[in-house]
Amino acid sequence: MRSHIREFDSSTLNESVQNTIMRDLKAVGKKFMHVLYPRKSNTLLRDWDLWGPLILCVTLALMLQRSSVDSEKDGGPQFAEVFVIVWFGAVTITLNSKLLGGNISFFQSLCVLGYCILPLTVAMLVCRLVLLAEQGPINFMVRLFVVIVMFTWSIVASTAFLADSQPPNRKALAIYPVFLFYFVISWMILTFTPQ
């Protein structure tokens, strides 16, 4: 058994870079699938990683960034503002659920909250594509519908993973901040105007 473990350790040092990257990418991709089809499984909790949340947060912040030409006027959020909102929001929610007596670890909760931004990132992509068409009320209705659907998906996915770790008489208290968090992100996506 010991020689097996030693072999495993040395083999990850000696393997090619492509192998390492592909292994991490596959883990991230597997978790994306878990978020898109949320079932009550422990995979997201057991092998947590923060690559997925980082990729999603950077993508979202890049797409939400307003063009720097008219940065003097009060406009949409900058890259740093979106980044700060996502990460500090996730940290605050995690602290809140731990203070309320939940038995989930700090990074597992960050991992779940970060991965469940995936539906909203997809909504942002769709909104940007829809905004290439002509503006109007139909445009807005389509974007509103997409954002609402993806917002519900995020909430359902994160609740499926996080709800079990809370004491039963405080579930609503722990879930409400998650709702607020995704609501604010959805609002930022919905009110995004180009140029």
Add this chain to the structure above:
Amino acid sequence: MAAVGDLQFEEFGNAAATAAENPGATTISIEGPGESPTHQAGLPRGSGGEEDDELLGNDDSDKTELLAGQKKSSPFWTFEYYQTFFDVDTYQVFDRIKGSLLPIPGKNFVRLYIRSNPDLYGPFWICATLVFAIAISGNLSNFLIHLGEKTYHYVPEFRKVSIAATIIYAYAWLVPLALWGFLMWRNSKVMNIVSYSFLEIVCVYGYSLFIYIPTAVLWIIPQKAVRWILVMIALGVSGSVLAMTFWPAVREDNRRIALATIVTIVLLHTLLSVGCLAYFFDAPEMDHLPTATAAPNQTVAAAKAR
């Protein structure tokens, strides 16, 4: 009787063993690498459904009786110290919110609802919700008011969120600090029967801000009269909660100082609500500008308004 006594002795011994192995059973492999074993303090009382339940219940009730006298005994650098401020259940938070919405004359909010269990969950998350409610409603109402104007380009105005957050959190923490300091000072001069701890004052202020969340959402309606009526209602409800809470604390004091304190509390509250209304919500114009009818591409704006 001796048999029962023997049995009880044995049960206590068993309880110690099961209590020792129970934490190991409930906290399985979900722990992260750098996790300190602090979860035992946060174990829910309703856990476990076996025959050991009564034994654990006895242990817990003994523990709660012991701890009730010495509530915050952990040093302030441990996690358990801060967990004592979040020791509320869902129904308790709802009860406190309900109490802040329906002030009953003669009933003290602190004595009725908080009862020496002040929490920080309510104040923190009510303030957070209020910050976003004001920022989003302000943005939405400005968009609706300026809809149809050619020269108006919609911007999400994200900077206002940070300004709203600063204002509301400063109000919810600095004003209770000042009030607590003032009450402590008066307490040293005049013997008051009722004195509040700092956390209880923060709690009252936090929960009293709850009425402003639906008020902020309703402020989207672009009618001046409606907005001012809403201000009056919200001020009446939350101001009366605050006044009725703090009147017993200053009642024994010099009449003028007591009245001045209550008036200052209500005045600061008024300043907050009127200031938020003025800063985040543009004034609705009474009549439309004549430039709106000239250009031909107003049909697009008309379609937007429908």
